[in-house]
Amino acid sequence: MKKNLSYLDSVHRDGRVWGFTLLVLIIAFPIAVSLCFGAGPEWGPMAKALLAVLPMYWAVGVVEIFTYVPMLGAGGAYLSFVTGNISNLKLPCAIDAMERAGVKANSEEGEIISTISIAVSSIVTTFIIILGVILIIPISPLLSAPVMQSAFAQLLPALFGGLAVVFVSKNLKLSIAPIILMLVLFIFVPALNAGTVGIMVPVGVIFTLIVARIMYKKGML
C-alpha cells in the first residue's frame, strides 16, 4: 500500500517539475524570437486577437482539465496536456490500451498502461512530424492532394466509429440515453459543429454520469 502511494506521489512530483519547466520553455519561445529579430509584437492587433481567442479557449481549457484528467490518469495527464491532440489521439489511444489490457483508469495498473500508451504515442507522433518536416518538399503535394484531404477530413468519424462499437456493445443500457441526447442536440442545434464539439464533451460526460448514478441506484446496471 505504501509503495503504491509512493509511485503515484512521485509521478505527481515529477509531473509538476516537468510541467513547469516546459511551461517556462514554451513561454520563453516568443520572447526569444523577439530578441533574435529585435521585433516586438503589434500590440493593437495582438490585443484584439487575444480578446477574440482567449475567453473561449481558456474556458474550454479549464473544463478539459476536469474532464480529461480522470480518464487519462496522472502520468497520462501530465504528458497529454504538454503534447496536445488529446481527443483526436492520446485519449482514444489510452482508452483502447486500457480496454485491451483489462485495466481500469483509477487503478495503478490502469495508470501504468495509460502512461505507457500515451508516452509511446507522443514519441511516435514527434518522430513522424520530424520526418515530415524533413521531407516536406516531396510529401506536401502528396498529402495536400484533394483525395488525401477528403480522407484526413474524416479522421474523427473513422476513429470514433470503431471506438464506439467497443464501448457501446459493452455498456448497451447505459449508452442509449447519452447517444440519443447528443444526436438530437447536434442534429437540431445549428451552433453545434466541429468547432464546438469540445464543449459538448464535458456535457456528455456529466449527463452520462448522472444517468449512470440513477441507473446504478435503481439496480439497473
Place this chain on the structure above:
Amino acid sequence: MDFSVNSPILFVMVGIIIAAVLAQSVYFLVRALKRANQLGMDKAVLKKTMSSAAVFTIAPAVAILVGVISLSKSLGIALPWLRLSVIGSLTYETVAAGTALEELGLGLETQISNPHDFVTVIWVMTLGIAVGLILTPLLTKKIQGGMVKLGKSDKKWAEIFNNAMFLGMISAFLGYVFCDVSLAFNGDFTGLIPVCVMFVSAVVMAVCGLASKKLNMRWMTDYALPISLVAGMAAAIPITTWLS
C-alpha cells in the same frame, strides 16, 4: 538578424523545445515500465500496449502533419511544427493563427514577411494554449486523488463511473458526426459523408472483433482500432466523391 519565417535560428529553438518534450515522454515511459516490472505485470501485455499504441498513432500523426503543411504557407515550417507537436491541435491552432493574421490584415495564404507580425501570431497562439500548461501541474493531483479515493470506496460504482465518462465523451463525438445531416433536406448530401465513414469504421471494428473471437486471431484485437480507423479514412475517399 534578418527575418524569415524559415530562419535556421527558429528551427534551433523549436528543436530544443521539442527535444525537451520528447525527453519528458521517454522519462515517464521508463518510469511506468519500471513500476510495471515491480508490480509483476505481464510483459506480453506491456509489449502489445506499446506496439499497438505506435501503430494506432500513425494515421492521426500524419493528419497532424497535414496541419503543419497547411499552416506553413503563411507561418513557415518551424512555428507550425512547434505548435502542433507541443500542445495544440489543428482546430485550435488554425483558428488562433487565422484570427491573429486577420487582425494584422493578413491571411493564411500569404507568407509573413515582417518579424513584428510573426511575433504577434506566436504570442496569440502561445497564450491561447497556456491555460492547460499552467493548471495541469496545479490541479492534476487533486482530481486524480479524488478518482483513486472513489475506486477504493465503492469498486462497482467506480467501474461504472469510468465507463460512463468514456461513453459520455464518445457520445459527444458520435453526435458531432451527425451535425450536418439536416443539410440533406436541402439536397446537400455532404453532411452524410461522416455518417457513412463512421458506419464503415464501426462495421470493420465489429468484423475484427468477431474474427478475433471466432477464428482465434488474437492479434486482430490489438490492431482493431487502427484497422477500423484506416478503413474508415480510406472509405472516405470514394464516399466523398459519391456524395459531393
